[in-house]
Amino acid sequence: MQKGIIAIVGTTGVGKSDLGVQLAKTLQGEIINGDSMQVYKGLDIITNKIPLNEQETIPHHLMDFLEPHQEYRVTDFTKDALQIIDDIHNRQRIPIIVGGTNYYIQSLLWKNSLIEGDSLNIYEKESNIENDEILNAEPKIVYERLQKVDPVMASKWHWNDTRRVRRSLQVYLETGKPHSEWIKEQNLPEEKASSLRFPRTCIFWLYSDLEVLDHRLDARINKMIEGGLFEEINYLRNNVRTGEVKTPFGDGGFTRGIWQVIGYKEFDQYLAAVEESNDASYINELKQHGIESMKAATHRYARTQVRWIRNKLLYKCQQDSLVNILNENSSDIRMYLLDATSLETWNQEVRDKAIAIAKEFLENGTGPDPSSVNSRAKELLRPKKNMDDFEILDKWTKYQCDICTMFNDNIPRIINGESGWNQHLKSKKHKSNLKLKKQFDENYDGQFPPWFKKKKDAGSKTNV
Structure with a gap:
């Protein structure tokens, strides 16, 4: 087999550990834990570790080795996991990454999937008091600072989108380079063409009806x-x-x-x-x-995991697959969704399909069309973004609708992105305001007539 790799992702409690053991037994594989909580010693119940008797003598790496007071960063995981993968490959075995911490998986499978500075991941850097004071200022002040150091990212976010504005400013403060520059570099063709670490990467997404x-x-x-x-x-x-x-x-x-x-x-x-x-x-x-x-928190976390897989991991897979085809690269990555909703059909729908797909893909670099594996795959693996547009920064544009601003007490009506703008132009509200504007232009020289102001003040509908 090629020096490929298998990753198993999915929501908490969906059966990732069980499938990992089943694949490892069949493929001569070893499991690498990809869950950020299962690295801690003891605490087996609260972190949902697979019990020792269910591991069936399969080696499990990067599990149960850290003290509770210690921290383990994504960069630590990536470094350690790469060394273990190299060792597993040298012994002619298959590394199987199992875990629910999806940014761990992403940082391992791709070279440039996370922003790094000084070999530390920006999203997990130690707190800096001076920077914290800047980032915790009033939202408008933070946004104005971002406008000065990174106007491209500032034009993408609304000033009141505090989480994204602060994250972009943090990237600049911690690395000295604008967030937009990091993204540009990661989207260069040569970076995309070489971003996949392993020539054959097979991802199984275990999905259950929520x-x-x-x-x-x-x-x-x-x-x-x-x-x-x-x-x-x-x-x-x-x-x-x-x-x-x-x-x-x-x-x-x-x-x-x-x-x-x-x-x-x-x-x-x-x-x-x-x-x-x-x-x-x-x-x-x-x-x-x-x-x-x-x-309730566990339910929310499961939904967060699904959103990450669909919006980030799946998109990254589809993006890389397309780039490899266009550049005629030998590398390949595929994501297969397996339906784990019914435990009664686990063997047929999950175990057997995963084993058959993994064998064919690792041996020959081929496999079934991912959308053909089951009915859910056809729905959930459908691209959510335009694969011809790799988030080019100059397409991150804000639009202001002057017509709708006029009929909203002059409060700016801002729309983010070209697709959002096109949707706004087709909306009933915009078309209604266009109709009003045309009527006022023809009969009142473009001004609000007194009766309209009275209706607005009285809270009446402005549509005609």
């Missing part, structure tokens, strides 16, 4: 509680109280390291009440609230 998955996730959380979830939570809490473990956040934010795992922060109030209150009823109420919060 409503079905929600019930499965709730049942798993109940099982986690029965299996000792609260013992692990108390272990972490006691280590913090005794000073054996230093939390890396300091201000109560659960955004780094093991502390961001779902199942700890949701019980913060409950744990505090256990320490400070003797009201059993109140404590139990907080505990039940924490359980419901954990379930």
Whole structure:
């Protein structure tokens, strides 16, 4: 077989670990953990590690080796995983990446998928006090600073889109290079042509209907509680109280390291009440609230994972596949969606299809059309973006509709992007305002007549 690689992605609780073991047994493979929480020692329940007896003697790398107070960055993962992959390939075996931390997977499969500066990923750099003060200023001030250092990115974002504006400014502050320059470099043809690390990359996306998955996730959380979830939570809490473990956040934010795992922060109030209150009823109420919060957070996380896979990972696969075809490269990457909604059909729809596809792709570089594997694949693997437009920066344009601004108390009506502008021009509201404007131009010299102002002040509809 070629020195290929298999990656298994999907939502939490969909069965990625099980499929990893099944593939490894058949393909002489070894598993590399791609979950940012499963790198921590112990804490097997809260991080949902595959139990030892279910690993079936298959080697599992990068799992269960880090202390709770330590942090593990995406750049650390990429470096360590590449060394392990090289070793696995040298032993004529197949590396199988299994995990739900999708930016880990993306940073491993592509050379330039994440912005880096000074060998540290910009999205995970240590906090800088001076930069933090700039980034935490009022949104308009942050936006004005971005306009000065990176007008291209400023033109892409609305000033009140604080998360994106701050992220773009952070890239400049931490690397000294505008965010737009990083993106331009990553979209150069020579970069795209060489971005895939492994010549044959096969990604399996395990997908389940989300409503079905929600019930499965709730049942798993109940099982986690029965299996000792609260013992692990108390272990972490006691280590913090005794000073054996230093939390890396300091201000109560659960955004780094093991502390961001779902199942700890949701019980913060409950744990505090256990320490400070003797009201059993109140404590139990907080505990039940924490359980419901954990379930709700897990549901939200599953949906976030689906969005990442569709909008980022799938798009990156399709983008690279197209570039390789155009440049006649020998490298190839494919993503296959496997329907894991029904556990009763797991063997036929997931295990057997994955084994057959992986064998053919790794041996011959061929395989079935990904959209033909099942009915969900045809729907969910459909490109969501124009594959002829690799997000060229000069197409990131803001449009202001003067017509709709006029009929909106002169509050600017801003539309982002060419496609959004075209949709706006076809909208009923815009066409209605055009009709009004034409009427006013013909009868009132383009001015608002008194009756119209009165209707606006009275809250009446402005359409005619």
